[in-house]
Amino acid sequence: MTFPNPKLSRRHLLAASAAVVVAFSAASCTRGESPTPVPTPGGHRPSPSDPWRPVAHLTAEKNWLNDPNGLVYHAGTYHAFYQYNPRGNSWGNMSWGHSTSQDLVHWEQQPVAMEASLEEEVFSGCIVMDKDNASGLGSAETPPMVAIYTSAYGKNGPLPQGSQAQSVAFSLDDGTTWKKYQGNPVLNLAPTNNNFRDPKITWYEPGHYWVMTTVVADAQVVKLFKSTDLLHWEYLSDFSGVGAQGGLWEVPELLHMDVADSTTKKWVMLLSINPGGIAGGSGMQYFVGEFDGTRFTAENAAATDAPLNESQWLDHGADYYAANSISGAPGDKPVLLGWMGNWDYAQDVPTTPWRGSMAIPRELTLVRGAKRLELRSAIARVAHETLNHSGEVKSKNLTVGSSTMDLGPDFSGRTQVIELDMDLTSAREAGVLLRQSSASKDGLRISYNRESGGIRVDRSKAGTSNFSEKFSPFHEVAVPSPGSKVHLTILLDSSSVEVFAPVGTAVISDTFFPDWDNTGASAFSIEGETDFTVQSRSL
Structure with missing residues (x-):
């Protein structure tokens, strides 16, 4: 207490x-x-x-x-x-x-x-x-x-x-x-x-x-x-x-x-x-x-x-x-x-x-x-089994090269469980934007850096944050053995995200407060190509 x-x-x-x-x-x-x-x-x-x-x-x-x-x-x-x-x-x-x-x-x-x-x-x-x-x-x-x-x-x-x-x-x-x-x-x-x-x-x-x-x-x-x-x-x-x-x-x-x-x-x-x-x-x-x-x-x-x-x-x-x-x-x-x-x-x-x-x-x-x-x-x-029966699985494979690509309506939601596989074949960094606004690139940014092995959750442009100067903008952790491939489990809820690193080596749990209409999702790759496999189950 x-x-x-x-x-x-x-x-x-x-x-x-x-x-x-x-x-x-x-x-x-x-x-x-x-x-x-x-x-x-x-x-x-x-x-x-x-x-x-x-x-x-x-x-x-x-x-x-x-x-x-x-x-x-x-x-x-x-x-x-x-x-x-x-x-x-x-x-x-x-x-x-x-x-x-x-x-x-x-x-x-x-x-x-x-x-x-x-x-x-x-x-x-x-x-x-x-x-x-x-x-x-x-x-x-x-x-x-x-x-x-x-x-x-x-x-x-x-x-x-x-x-x-x-x-x-x-x-x-x-x-x-x-x-x-x-x-x-x-x-x-x-x-x-x-x-x-x-x-x-x-x-x-x-x-x-x-x-x-x-x-x-x-x-x-x-x-x-x-x-x-x-x-x-x-x-x-x-x-x-x-x-x-x-x-x-x-x-x-x-x-x-x-x-x-x-x-x-x-x-x-x-x-x-x-x-x-x-x-x-x-x-x-x-x-x-x-x-x-x-x-x-x-x-x-x-x-x-x-x-x-x-x-x-x-x-x-x-x-x-x-x-x-x-x-x-x-x-x-x-x-x-x-x-x-x-x-x-x-x-x-x-x-x-x-x-x-x-x-x-x-x-x-x-x-x-x-x-x-x-x-x-x-x-x-028990919770995992419940979440796995919450809705239909949507899946998408795509390659993104030094750009951002919309994931489409199947991944545009306020609440979802996402299984994300990324192979940074030549990219330096790659990830996804969730709860994205329609008019800009703002949203919750989850990324992986191939060189450092760092997983980052950036909430600095993910919604309302002016209620406190101590609402820190981003958090990150390095996975034990960095490489070109990474798997993340992402539990996105209305005002929170929990990102589980490969085999549970680390978790990043953050709250954020997005606008109601911000439901877009996209994948991005920086300085090279990344192969994505994205699976989502809406809650």
Whole structure:
């Protein structure tokens, strides 16, 4: 959970949090009040009056949304809880919104799960199924769904105003309604801390206990704890002193993963930082190493003073943050859901009555790279299968020589999945323009440079951008082995693009805000010929 301005001092953060909580009316936010219902979107699609509404990405029907929380798969349903403001279209009144899905593409919004009060805002956290009822909060017949979240205390809370600690809530009806544990908070620091947050739970099988990762965000420290009942927590160790530091470390998670094509398993620490990301502002780095039940040790990690490109990044675009895995998701690979936003400008983007969306869920694979173990990303299998059945495939082969060629109406759309193969037989650079205007060459420019192996997403002329000076114009990443041929998977939605590099070596996730009428598409080649094969499926 991030405050809107991460550069504020701890004193100012406390004041900012207090100001948000005081904004509630006592009549509407008394303890024990039933959750505020939110209408179900019912299949909203973009329209001239709501041109940037996503089709294939989770968003709220209205109001502010950010970090995903409490991601869990249970009884055939994916549950996504998330930071949500039930009373406005900007950060504040932090509560847990709730949406459900069967396929990770189509989402149905549910009533607010846990709403903020004068005493407590409900910051980021996680959910696990306590199938053996170790917490005692349910029964053998009805095991509880247990949420562990950060309490950000306001006036009349059990801890000083502005302090943060970890608390428990539970559900006995598959996440529909939630009750807070009477012994909250279950984990606190002494003295109390205003930036102690973001619990995520991992089961550690050798020790038969849960491990919680949390952060002291402004100190760039991950703190680890263990528990056998989810209620009583014992300190294990700290993780710090490597990688990009940024202003804040947030939303950590430990994953135990197979190394592809081997019998080896490794632990991976995911970590969001803000600011200080590879594309500016918010970003996500990761570390690979060992966890012995007490301490996580990173291997081949970048030093704190190393250039940013020596750290390992989960995404090279500007809009991928706070991703964490879906507990209990089918399959043998972690499935992540991340927020498609950047704190440099997230509160200023021009969408209304909603603001904020999630990225497409992706699954991770751990492989041996040239120098160290690396993560590979792909659209999650369930989501990929859904997208593959969304519409008719259109295909086109063409050769473009030092020019730009219109791809025609089959590729002119606001939302589509594109499989793009390019062979730069003599060209220096080639790519596609999407959401292109009819009167000019403006549009979202996605290109590959044969000499550098660089993939670039340029949104500088792709639509409205005057809402923030920090809305960076382009982002790029180099593929490991540059050559003349490249394959890109492009998920284009109404106001976002996710470009997956060959075999998932990198992803660039960016938001952009095009004019409604800009739906053209073309292919271009620079300083030579390029052979293109383009396949598109409209959403």
